[in-house]
Amino acid sequence: MLEKPNKLRIALICGAVIGVVSATPGLSLINCCCCAGVWLGGLLAMYLYKQEFTEGMPPLESSDALMLGLMAGVVGAFAAVLVNVLILVTFGPIEAELVRSIAGKVLDRMSEQGSLPADMVETLKDQIEASIKDSGRMSNIFGGLFITLIVYPIFTILGALLGYSIFRPKTPPQTTLAQ
Amino acid sequence: MKFTKRTYLALLSLVVLWCGGILLAPAVSAITPGVSSFLYSFYSPICHQTDARSFHLFGQKLGVCIRCSSIYGSFFLSVLAIAVTQRFSAHSMPNRLWIMLAILPMVVDVLLTFTGIHVSTMLTRVVTGALFGSILPFFVVPPLLEGIAQLRNQYLARGGFVYARKTQ
Numbered sequence: 001m002l003e004k005p006n007k008l009r010i011a012l013i014c015g016a017v018i019g020v021v022s023a024t025p026g027l028s029l030i031n032c033c034c035c036a037g038v039w040l041g042g043l044l045a046m047y048l049y050k051q052e053f054t055e056g057m058p059p060l061e062s063s064d065a066l067m068l069g070l071m072a073g074v075v076g077a078f079a080a081v082l083v084n085v086l087i088l089v090t091f092g093p094i095e096a097e098l099v100r101s102i103a104g105k106v107l108d109r110m111s112e113q114g115s116l117p118a119d120m121v122e123t124l125k126d127q128i129e130a131s132i133k134d135s136g137r138m139s140n141i142f143g144g145l146f147i148t149l150i151v152y153p154i155f156t157i158l159g160a161l162l163g164y165s166i167f168r169p170k171t172p173p174q175t176t177l178a179q
Numbered sequence: 180m181k182f183t184k185r186t187y188l189a190l191l192s193l194v195v196l197w198c199g200g201i202l203l204a205p206a207v208s209a210i211t212p213g214v215s216s217f218l219y220s221f222y223s224p225i226c227h228q229t230d231a232r233s234f235h236l237f238g239q240k241l242g243v244c245i246r247c248s249s250i251y252g253s254f255f256l257s258v259l260a261i262a263v264t265q266r267f268s269a270h271s272m273p274n275r276l277w278i279m280l281a282i283l284p285m286v287v288d289v290l291l292t293f294t295g296i297h298v299s300t301m302l303t304r305v306v307t308g309a310l311f312g313s314i315l316p317f318f319v320v321p322p323l324l325e326g327i328a329q330l331r332n333q334y335l336a337r338g339g340f341v342y343a344r345k346t347q
Contacts, residue, residue, distance in 0.1 A: 022224075032227040033289060034247050062269055062322035063329035147221055155225070158319055161326070165318040166275050 004064065005052035011071035014045035018072065018152065019079020023087060035155040038076060042159020043166075045072045050167045062164055069160030073153030080152070081145045103128050183267055186327050190320065191258055198255050201248060205239030218242055232304070245301055246285075249308030250315075257316040269321040273314075281314035 018041035021027050030037040045068050050060060104125065111121045204218035219228065219242060226243040233240035234248055241248055261267065285307040291297040 031224060034250055035225040038225075061329055062326035063333070064326075065322060066326035066330065143220070144224075148224055151221070151224055157323075158315075161319040161322045162278070162315070164322050165272055166278065168269075168322075 015075025018076030023083035039159030042156035046163025069157035073156035250312035253312035
């Protein structure tokens with residue numbers, strides 16, 4: 001009997017997709033909708049993995065979805081941090097200047113309209129400045145990695161399991177559940 | 180206790196922890212701002228956390244927005260419902276058409292808002308989020324329990340847990 005397809009290659013491809021989607025400004029907004037970019041990555045991994053199956057291979061099982069989701073999530077977390085750092089190094093000063101300029105204009109307008117008191121505007125500007133400086137700190141990058149290493153695998157596992165439920169074979173393999 | 184039920188209880192604990200963190204973020208903001216700040220940071224990669232689009236507790240926004248809160252709240256209730264209905268097996272999963280029907284209203288609501296055709300309201304966010312969150316566990320929890328059992332069986336078949344079995 002043939003062996004099941006290799007999960008690592010699919011996990012690397014989908015992890016890279018998750019990383020790019022999650023770290024690219026604009027594209028990353030998709031994750032604001034319940035981490036949709038990440039769980040769709042898990043779903044994509046399951047779809048691609050199912051396509052690799054041929055006749056004579058053991059059937060697709062839910063444990064495959066579990067492992068594939070976990071691997072894609074871990075790869076995705078590292079890829080997201082890597083892409084984030086690359087963007088920060090390459091476009092960091094331009095991006096920071098853009099944020100500073102837009103936020104400054106919005107706050108000034110709110111102050112002119114009387115929506116915000118002048119001292120509050122100054123406090124908010126200081127906070128924005130501090131967050132721009134903090135974004136490049138190593139502690140923030142590793143803090144982000146710590147959180148994404150927990151969150152991303154949870155959502156990719158959910159996506160892969162959902163993918164298994166959608167793409168599962170019509171007669172799933174029998175498994176003894178309780179031991 | 181059977182292995183599946185132990186796994187289910189562990190999963191339920193994780194869901195309680197996840198939902199509890201969402202409520203805890205505003206609840207402890209006055210007592211321990213550090214913990215509250217960490218919890219808000221923890222949920223920040225998965226939600227926009229906009230104040231105007233969030234439920235509030237003690238005058239502070241929850242860890243996630245209205246739509247996400249509805250999804251996680253109904254997810255938790257459905258995970259409880261799985262225990263009540265004993266639908267632990269992957270063979271008892273509903274027709275896959277249900278998940279399409281559950282996700283469609285939320286996708287339509289989000290897309291219409293993005294295109295500016297219709298602005299989502301608190302009601303549409305709660306209803307569409309709760310619909311998706313309540314159906315999702317019936318599609319992910321049974322294969323999750325089955326998958327963990329399969330991994331355990333594979334590990335046992337390779338000779339794992341030998342020491343544990345000898346000591347029992």
